[in-house]
Each structure stands twice: as C-alpha cells, then as structure tokens.
Amino acid sequence: MSKYTDQAKELLEHVGGSENISVVTHCATRMRFVLHDTDKADVTAVEDIDLVKGTFTQAGQFQVIIGNEVASFYNEFTKIAGVGDTSKDEAKQAAKQNMNILQRLVSHLADIFTPIIPALVVGGLILGFRNVIGDIEMLNDGTQTLAESSQFWAGVYSFLWLIGEAIFHFLPVALTWAIARKMGTTQVLGIVLGITLVSPQLLNAYGVAGADSIPVWDFGFAQVDMIGYQAQVIPAILAGFVLSYLEIWLRKIIPQVVSMIFVPFFALVPAVLIAHVVLGPIGWEIGSWISNVVYSGLTSAFGWLFAALFGFAYAPLVITGLHHMTNAIDLQLMSEFDGTNLWPMIALSNIAQGSAVVAMIYLNRKDKKEQQVSVPAAISCYLGVTEPAMFGINLKYLFPFLAAMIGSSIAAVISVGTGVMANSIGVGGIPGILSIQVADMLMFTVSMLVAIVIPFTLTVILARTKMGKDAYERLGK
Template structure:
C-alpha cells in the first residue's frame, strides 16, 4: 500500500473529510481532530499495513505511523480534506472549545515540534565536538588539545551555540505561527528579547552582569536561552496583533499593525511578562534538578519508573521545555539519560513478548515495536503491545526505574535532546559512553527478565 492509498484509507475510516476539523503531525503521529468520534473505525485503521497503533488524547485521534513515514502520509492526507499544508492549531483555538490543562499542554507541545529538529542537530554537534576535542581521541593521531586550531573551535561554537543563543526567537516565531499571528513579527520580537544590548538574565542572576534600570526602579534583562518568557510574551502579543488587525483601518494596517505589535510586545516582554515567567522558569528548573539529583539515585528511580506515564497522559511535551532550559543554562541535559531507560525498557519488555509468544500475529507486532523502542520511538510498543496487555507495561516501568537509578548513580548527562536508545549514544560521545551503554543494558535486561518471568504468558494475545 503506497502513502496516498494509506492516506485515503485513513480518511475513509475516520468518517470522511466532512468529519475532520483539522489535522497535523508530530515526529511519529498523524494527529486528527474529528467532529464526531463515533464515526471513527479504530479497528479498521489499526489493521492498515503502515499503521502501528492509534489512540485518543486531549481531543485528538493520533495515528502512529513512525518517523519519516508520517510526513509523507500527512502530505497526501491534507489535500484530501481540502486544507492547506500549513493548517495549524489556531484554527481550533478560534472555536469555543474549553481550554483544559491537557489541551494547553498539547498546544504547548505543538509550539516545540518545529523547533526540536534544530535542537537535535545542535545536540549532535555538541557530542561530536566533545568527541573530537577529547585528549584520548586526539592522542590516537598524535595530537593534544593545544594542537586544535582556534578557528576550528570557533567554527564548532557557531554550530553549537547559535540555536540556544537565539532560542527565544525560535519560540516566538513558532508561537505566532501556532496562535495565528504573523510569524515574521514573532521572529523579530524574539530577537528583540535577546538583543546584545540586554544583559543575559542568567549572568545577572549569577552576579556576572548588572541589569539595566528603567525609570529608576525597573530592572530589565535579556532572555537569552529562556523559553517561558518568550512563549508567554508571544501568546499575549498574538492576541494584541489580532485585535489590531480588526481595529485598524485597512489603509493604515501595513504601517500601524507591525509597529504597535512589536512595541507593545517588547514592552510587555521586558517589563512585565518576562520578569514574572523567568522567575517561574528558574524555580521549575530548580525543582526538576533537585528531583534528579536526589541522593542514592532516588530521583532517577522515580522519574525512570513514572516518566513513561507522561506520554500516555499526553503531557510529555512539557519535558522539552525543561531539557531546553537545562541545556541552555548549563550545557547538560539530566532528563535524557534517565528518560532513555524507560524507552529501552519498553524494548526489553516487548522483545520478551515477541520471543515467548506462540501467536504469529503477536510476533509480527512485537518484533518491529521492540526495534522501534530501541531506536527511541515507543508509541508502537506502548500503545500497540505493553499498555494493552497491562502487566508488561508495569514491568517496563520497573525496568525503567532500575535503569534510571543507575543513570543517577553514574551521574550521566547528555549534550543534547531528542535522541534516546541506540541513536542517543551520539549525545554521550565522551567518557560517559560506556556508562550510558551499561545503563541502557541494565534497563533493557531488567524489563526483559521481569516480563519473561512475571509479566506475560505465552498464549496471551492482544
């Protein structure tokens, strides 16, 4: 079945174009908002060749296709429902739908979907730079760190520092895009928040720089490498721009709307929204770091065990904010090494099922799902196998907790985000790599053994 046929079949089984409000996609899933859930034939969709599973979450029907494939099916799907390829969440925001916590988290996640590939690439650049500048690696070629040309170091710094230096610009651009503002205005507003004239907020917090003083008492800083201030400023500013668009006469729109949008957005960002949400950001980050650095590996044990539930609840996108903040602030990601244990544990649990089961259908589902989880994509394993069976999911939670415990004990830190499991090794190309591999093997083996012994009977079927 080719991608166009898959798209047509999906559309047929979700009730046709007239039953689709809007559609978009993330890294692995086609996400459809339907008018009537009763018209969706879930079983028929999940029986399609390229579909690895599906589930409802926060009002969305999410169909798991996998990385790469989801983009291609999406491109075929959108023309069928008569929407532009740029269909965004702002279409649904225009409707009088109640803004629940889970829906707000979903929208927040949608803001970060376009940004994550850039940050994944930046993490890989960081890992490769760490590898190439290691004394042991250089020693193989008869070199020392002093032999590395300054120009090469500067070149690698451009690759590793740019995305985080201008992160608020990326966040503001994506937020404007999602909430129905003019994206280029969001980009410029974000750049204003990190203008080189403004002292870095983290530098001010550490005492390395002094804030700017306005009107004799308002302390103003820049928001380089911050997320929440840019996000909230952009959300409010899009509302202002939409109001201006309705209010300003058409003859003056080109002049006044961009001018007033940027002026009001910058004023709010620097004097009100930025200071408030930067403090919130700092406290949230401190709380997460406190959890992950609890003594005796307790933080890793807790997060490694229960972190997988965030994906099921549809609020895992909030982790992107925390990981980005950690990397921007310290250059390290404490969540990744613990979180990857949960993914690898899923692979271990599903592989145990694949080997032990006597059902050919179960084997056909479980083997590819185990491989996918080992590569960091757990939706097929979770929603297609372990969560349906129940006990294997619990065993994977235990395995993830055991792995997370050792990740904390070993004090593992990633150089980026977005990669886990086997691809995640690229974020540990330094002295940590052997410990990263060992930690993942522990998580995998624990979940495999527990599932084999206690979590699955060979004649169980989905």
C-alpha cells in the same frame, strides 16, 4: 478497483461511517481521525483489518497505524468515504473539541516546541560530538584530546560551537517565532522580539551573576536593566504570547487601510518594553524556581524516589501527551546548570520500550504479520521514536509495556543516583549517549544496559504468567 478498496470500506464501516467523521488526515504512518462520537468506533474490528497494525487515541484523535502505505490507502479511503481533504492544522483544531482544559494546555505547549525539536536534536548531537573531540582525553596515554592534538579538530571544535550557540543561546528567537506561527500572527515580528531578548548590546544572561555592574536604559524617571535572556524559556514564551495577543487585538480595532503601519508598531514596541520591564525578570524567577525544584529533587536524598517514579511514569505521560512539558524543563535546567539530569531518563524510557518490543519479536518470531510492525517499531524506538512500539505492540499486549516501565524506573534510579547529566536534549534513544557529559558516559552506558536487559527479561517472564496468557487469549493468539 484499488487493492485498498475492500479494506478502506471495512475501516469506514468500523469508525462509524462517513457521518461520524469530522476530519481525517494522515502522517507518515498513521490515519488520524477526529470523530463526532468516538464510542461508535469498533477498535477490535478496526485492528482485525489486515492492513491495520494497531490503533490508539491521542490528543483528541483516533489514530490507525497503517505503515508506509498510508498515503495510498488514505487517498482510496477519502474517495470512498466522501470526506474532503484537510490540513493537519485543521485536524488539530477539530480535535481540540474532544480535549479537556489540561489537554488543550499541553497541546498548545506541544505546538510551540514541535517545530523547533529538529533544531534541538541537531544541537544535542553537535554538543555531543564536541564532547568527543574536545573533552575525552583519548590520545597520548589518555592525556590529550583530539582538539588538542590537531589543528583540524581544533577548528572543527570551534566551528561547531557556531551552530550550538545559534540553537541554544538564541533559543528565545525560535520560541517567539514558534508562538507567532502557532497564533497565526506576523512571524517576522516574533523573530524580531526574540532577537531583542538576546541582542549583543545586552548583558549576556550567563554573565549576570559575575558582573560588577549591570548596564541600564535610563529614562530619567526610571531605569531598566539591560539583561539578555539567552537560553531562557519562560521569558520568551511569556513575551511571545503578549506580542501575539497584542497584534490580534490591534487588528480588530485599527482600520485595515492603515493596519500595515500601525499594528506592527503598536504591537512590537510595547511587547519589547513589557518583556524587559516585567515579563523577563518574572519569567527568569519562575524558570529558576522550576529548575531548582527539579534539580534539587533529583540530587537530594530522595532523588532515587523521584527518579523511580519519573522513569516508571514517563511512558504513560507520552500516551496523554503530557511529556511535552519536559522540553521546557530540560531547556531551563540547561540554562541554569549547564546540563540536564532529566533528559537522560527520557532516553532510557525510550530504550526500555524498544527492548520490550525486541522481547516480543523473540516471543512471536513465528508471527510474520506482527514482525512487519514489531521490527521497524523496535528500530525506531531505539532511535527515539516510541509511538510505533508503544501503540503498535506494547500497549496492545500490556505486559511488555509494564515490563518496559519497570526497566525504565530501575535504569532511571541508576542514572540519577550516579549523577548522570546531559549537555542537552538529543536523540531520545541509544544515540542519546552522545549528548551525555563525558564524565557520565560510563554510568549512562550501565543504565542503558539495564534498560535493555531488564525489560527484555521481564517481558519474556511475564509472557508465561497469567497476565501474558490472558493477553494472548484476548488477542486470539
């Protein structure tokens, strides 16, 4: 008998039994259930289990926070429940049965960007480090940068751009690969398609505006502009889906005996042609329109209002999964304006949620069980991972979640009001300052302090109000 046996039996009972489980899998800290009937899950009873540190429902999955012991607990649970093992991809497919149309669209977007987020974060850190050594005049009485003072640092500055360029300028390659991966089509064709969008023989996207003339492919009866789509998001996404759907359709009509020859050819060649003739120009215009609207809104006289609303609403967007849409907007802003004023607000929201948890650590300092959840949650939140903090602590009590939203809103107004721009997406917490443009680091620091102090203070104050007392009473504390 395992030490997890009794608690596994309790969890099985409170989620409605084996017959109510469609799929169950786990990640680093959570059990992920796709239930036939979510109403049969007794959330209160589940959260009363000693090993459980919280629950939430997201993307069609009922998720139970276990912690670092989740893998061992999962093995015991599946043995008792008699539920077969399954992959995360299968779990996602099953979960989509519980999603509406908007949730499915967001899920598709998340599936595209999630595999490339590690590269984007690395790229953000690299650009941030290049900021420090190449743009901050910290030597010789503030007149010289590290790169200017030393051949070693000049070499590092130049070398790091090799990685930064690979991640951001050649982003379409990653996007078309991710789409092929998601759609279950030939991934190498997705890579090839992406390369054709950023090929060196094309006029670089960053040089189009200042070019005297644009080279063309001349077919006699028509000419096609030879324009690259470096760092462009929407053209790559549109092209990637065209290639995948072409390949899926061709596999249905071409005999399997010759499919290895004809499917790749008749999928890739038309997809590349359509990408450069139709989708590239259209996608560029759509992307420019979106980025201009967002940038103009944030820099207009009413930018403070947009910032206040976004800062307040970003955390609830995370709950719904809609926050995945901001990745595409951030990347589009970076390609159009050499930076993004949206991403700093995201980092500030994460910091605010972490600060509210720190306040709960202070308020519940005698509750050793909760400390096991709240302390790691606060640390991970300050490093950009908000789920343990939001779902394990803040949403459970509600008032710290509200305090964090208010603090995030005020910090966002300061950030946008002072024109803070990030070079790129980065680590969405305190280390995110490395991704901020050098001229804006001071005001981002001020914004971070606001995102730390206000949520902490408000959480402590709200804990003494009726809202806080009701939360403690509801949780039996």
